[in-house]
Each structure stands twice: as structure tokens, then as C-alpha cells.
Amino acid sequence: MISIQFLGAAGTVTGSKHLTRFDGKEMLVDCGLFQGAKEWRERNWQPLPVPAKSIDWLVLTHAHLDHVGFLPRIYSEGFRNPVICTPATDDLTRIVLPDSGHLQEEEAEFANKKGYSKHKQALPLYTYEQAVQSLNLLTTRPFHETFSVGSGTGRYLRAGHILGSGFFEFSYGGRKILFSGDLGRIRRDPEDQGDPQIPEPVFEADYLLLESTYGNRLHSKDDPRPKISEILYRTQQSGGSVVIPAFAVERTEKLIFMIKKLMETGKAPRLPVFIDSPMAVEAVKAFVKHCEEYDAATRRVVAKYGDPSDWPGFTFCKTREESMAINDVKGPHVIISASGMLTGGRVLHHLARRLGDPRCTVLFVGFQAPGSRGQLMQAGGKSVRMFGKEFGIQCHVETLDQFSDHADYEEIIEWLKNFKHPPRRTFLVHGEPAGAEALRELIVKTFKWDVHIAKYLETVELE
Ligand SMILES: [Zn+2]
Structure with missing residues (x-):
């Protein structure tokens, strides 16, 4: 029995956190900050449905703050278990988290100076020091190497989104779940001929969690x-x-x-x-x-x-x-x-x-x-x-709008064409409602797959 609860990047593009429960254990895939609209940012202050201490593993797909920026917060709440990531994600996380801690402290200080905090004393979500301390939990796994996560196994495949970014493929009880993290652009640089395709093709998964940031948009593809x-x-x-x-x-x-x-x-x-x-x-x-x-x-x-x-x-x-x-x-x-x-x-x-x-x-x-x-x-x-x-x-x-690091809907469909059989179910995450809905319709029309748009705090049971 395995289930996933969407604690973020559901109904929005930030705050990625997918809580996966199996064998009475808890594995969190990504630990992102909510950013942007106030309604979402306020959720950074709400307690998680599980105590941070009881999370057994955190697996990171890449080092963007909306995927890693909440780690110091769970650290401050007592989380001390391994944080698994690729070697390049490790290096980038060491750059972005201390900076984020510094910004959190600055914001709280500014709110106190201006006196506009609702609380008597505005506190940082976490401090620079907590951000630095949380880096001690990082442990790296190279791409394509299979490693164990409890009684399951995991593996990173190249997502081509930013340096170090990976899909996380998790196998447990004969089922394979693919967490796309953020999906990179299909690269069309003519000089790249003969190089491995990035993002790398994935041929099968029983369950797919797929981002939908550009589910209703196309990038201009001319040469910048x-x-x-x-x-x-x-x-x-x-x-x-x-x-x-x-x-x-x-x-x-x-x-x-x-x-x-x-x-x-x-x-x-x-x-x-x-x-x-x-x-x-x-x-x-x-x-x-x-x-x-x-x-x-x-x-x-x-x-x-x-x-x-x-x-x-x-x-x-x-x-x-x-x-x-x-x-x-x-x-x-x-x-x-x-x-x-x-x-x-x-x-x-x-x-x-x-x-x-x-x-x-x-x-x-x-x-x-x-x-x-x-x-x-x-x-x-x-x-x-x-x-x-x-x-x-x-x-x-x-x-110049050609620099996006996210696949647009044409590129998502092109990447999905690699699948040899339809996943049992596809869950759309990391999209605004309009983007996710447009992508759902497009995938259903193109492949006739079973596609579900993840809702915030919803739990899905996987057979
Ligand atoms: Zn990203």
C-alpha cells in the first residue's frame, strides 16, 4: 500500500511537496517554499499534516527554492533525516539556502521596522544559521544509480531543467512512480546532434506526477x-x-x-x-x-x-x-x-x-x-x-522570452510520446488551474490517458 499526499504545487506553481507513505514510513519528495500570492505564502506558516520529525527521507528533484526552500523550516522543527539529491543539486542548494535564510531574516527585520506585521514581533520563517545547519543533511546520489529508500528503490534520470535537476523514479512493491520535478525544454541546438537527448526519455511508469507550468502556453522558439x-x-x-x-x-x-x-x-x-x-x-x-x-x-x-x-x-x-x-x-x-x-x-x-x-x-x-x-x-x-x-x-x-527552463505543452507532449504504455494514472502538479486543465485535456485527447489534477492536501491511494 502506497499513497501520496499533495502538500504543495497543487493548484499553484510553487511549494512542491509530495508526501509519499509506504510501509508506515514517510518520504517527502521536494520541500519547496510557497512564493508569489499572499494566499499561498501564508501556507508557509501552517503546520504540515505530519510532524517534521517523523519524515524519514527527503528526496530533492532540483535546487530551485520552490522545491528546496522549505528544508530549513522543517529542519527548525526537528527534521534530522537524510536529504537525497544529485551532486550538482547539492552544490546549488548550498548556494541558494543560506541566501534564502538571509532574505527571510531581512524581511522580518523590515516588517518590524515598518511595524506592519500582524504578529507583535515578525519572525523569520527560518534563519541563515538554520539554513546553513540544514545543509548537513544532504547526501548525494549520481544519476542512473539505483539506491534503496526503505524497502523501495530510487533512481535519478536527467530532467534537463536546471543544472543537477532530475526525475525521481521510485519503485516499490512492483510499481514504479515517476516524479517529474520540473521538466526541461527539449533542446534543439543543431550543434547538439549526437548528444544524449535531454530531458531523457522515460518509457514506462505505473504512476506519473507531471508538472504543468506551461500547460497552456508555448515559448517562442526562434534563436535569441x-x-x-x-x-x-x-x-x-x-x-x-x-x-x-x-x-x-x-x-x-x-x-x-x-x-x-x-x-x-x-x-x-x-x-x-x-x-x-x-x-x-x-x-x-x-x-x-x-x-x-x-x-x-x-x-x-x-x-x-x-x-x-x-x-x-x-x-x-x-x-x-x-x-x-x-x-x-x-x-x-x-x-x-x-x-x-x-x-x-x-x-x-x-x-x-x-x-x-x-x-x-x-x-x-x-x-x-x-x-x-x-x-x-x-x-x-x-x-x-x-x-x-x-x-x-x-x-x-x-x-527575450526564449530562456524558460520549463517545457511548454508541445514539448511536454513530445516527451510523453516516449512512454510505451499509458501510466495507470497521471497526476498533474505544479500548474495554475488553467494550465493544468488545458494540459489534462490535451493529454486525454492525444493519448486517452487517465489524468487527474492534484488538489492541495488531497491524498491519493496507489494500488
Ligand atoms: Zn524549477
Whole structure:
């Protein structure tokens, strides 16, 4: 007898937590933070239906906060059992969790200063120290190696979503359950011919938990590189700068590998590039260390040009002083800095100096939430509010939406075509209601499978 209870990423795209019960044991697959709308964020404060102490294993699919960011919280509630992940997920988790702890403390401090907390004293969801302590529980398993989880066995397969991301295949009592985690894009880089397909094909599972973030949307599939070249040449001519707001893990690395290759092949001018984020400095190290596990394009760039920390013309800014030194740079240049959605971080300081300058460009490469500063700028806003002031916008505002790390519905269907028999049941998770419903209809229409949309806190029994 085995059951799964959906403690998150059901009815929403964040807070992934799938509590799997078998043999009187409890295995949690992913331990994500709820993010975004307040209604969901408040659930980070609600107790889990099981005491954290009684969870026997935590299995992580990848290092995004909506899959790993709740680990320090269960640690603070007494969870001390193994946290299983791939080696690259281990490295990235060590970068993102302490930062998250730091942010949680900052948020609580800010709420107390402003006095807007409903509680007398706002407390952090967890502290930096608890985040650091929780890392001691991490234990790694390489891709494709079978390992035991109680009387069941598990195995990671490559999901191609971010560095280290895996599908988790769990076998118990003659049944196989596949947890997709987040499913990556089907890569179509023509130079990748002959390399193993990523995300890797899966041929069978009795039960499938499948993400549905882009269940009703398609990505534009044209090549982003010509546009990047054009912007860099324009900036070279104008003498301005390009500011690219980007998340420090994965998106920043993808960009610098792409920009480096464009420069080396004569398709972009060699402008100085500043990567202004302490997290990115660490994340790049993880990418170089694990580039064998990553896609072929990255592997080739590292093999040819070496470690990005040594690339001439690319400067990684870790300290505040290094960040401020960018202000003294004369002539055209590129700045890649977080946060990707302009919610905070160093990127705001760079924007404050450049939004009013028609020689400059702000290039968005990630999703901008409705109502966010980024989305206002994309919609042609004339000004944006930062640091309590309005800043007029005279610079170019450009968007490239090809960088998503999630498969869209066409790519999901393409990946599902690998299945040799229909799963007994497919559960859709990690989607807004409209996305999940559209994907359910599409899978039923295409394959006639039995598809169920997971509901928050619902338990399903698997035969
Ligand atoms: Zn993810």
C-alpha cells in the first residue's frame, strides 16, 4: 500500500511537496517554499499534516527554492533525516539556502521596522544559521544509480531543467512512480546532434506526477542570439550600457556562455561584461565543476574557453565595493545582475543610473510577474518607482522570452510520446488551474490517458 499526499504545487506553481507513505514510513519528495500570492505564502506558516520529525527521507528533484526552500523550516522543527539529491543539486542548494535564510531574516527585520506585521514581533520563517545547519543533511546520489529508500528503490534520470535537476523514479512493491520535478525544454541546438537527448526519455511508469507550468502556453522558439548581437552592437555604437536583470543560478550562466560564444565567433563586439552577484560567483563554479552533467553546448564552451572566472573582459563582482566600481566604467559595457524580477538586489542601483539614458538598454530574459516593476517597463511604462522615488524611462526596453527552463505543452507532449504504455494514472502538479486543465485535456485527447489534477492536501491511494 502506497499513497501520496499533495502538500504543495497543487493548484499553484510553487511549494512542491509530495508526501509519499509506504510501509508506515514517510518520504517527502521536494520541500519547496510557497512564493508569489499572499494566499499561498501564508501556507508557509501552517503546520504540515505530519510532524517534521517523523519524515524519514527527503528526496530533492532540483535546487530551485520552490522545491528546496522549505528544508530549513522543517529542519527548525526537528527534521534530522537524510536529504537525497544529485551532486550538482547539492552544490546549488548550498548556494541558494543560506541566501534564502538571509532574505527571510531581512524581511522580518523590515516588517518590524515598518511595524506592519500582524504578529507583535515578525519572525523569520527560518534563519541563515538554520539554513546553513540544514545543509548537513544532504547526501548525494549520481544519476542512473539505483539506491534503496526503505524497502523501495530510487533512481535519478536527467530532467534537463536546471543544472543537477532530475526525475525521481521510485519503485516499490512492483510499481514504479515517476516524479517529474520540473521538466526541461527539449533542446534543439543543431550543434547538439549526437548528444544524449535531454530531458531523457522515460518509457514506462505505473504512476506519473507531471508538472504543468506551461500547460497552456508555448515559448517562442526562434534563436535569441541575433537579437543579443544586435543589442550589443547598438550599445557599442551609442557608448551606453546594457543591463540584464537575471537570476544568479542558471539564467546568468546560460547568458554568459552565450555572450562569450558570440564574441569569440565574431558575432558580437567584445564589450566588458560585469556579473554583479555574489551568488553568481558561486553558481559559475558549480557549472564548471559539473559541466559534464550539463548540456553539450556548455561543455564545449568550457572545454574551449576554460573557466568563466578567468575569461578576459568578464568581471565577477562579489563585494559591494566591486559592485560600486562598475559606476566608474567609461564606455559601453554589459551588466548582468539580480534580482531577475527587479524586486530588489543590486540591479536596482544600476537601473537608477541608466533608466533615463537613451543610449542604454534594459534586456529582460525571464518571466516578469503581473504588477512587478519589470512588467510595467515591458508594457511601455514612462516611469518606475524605486527607493521611494519615480525614475523616468528613456532607455530601450527589450525582452527575450526564449530562456524558460520549463517545457511548454508541445514539448511536454513530445516527451510523453516516449512512454510505451499509458501510466495507470497521471497526476498533474505544479500548474495554475488553467494550465493544468488545458494540459489534462490535451493529454486525454492525444493519448486517452487517465489524468487527474492534484488538489492541495488531497491524498491519493496507489494500488
Ligand atoms: Zn524549477
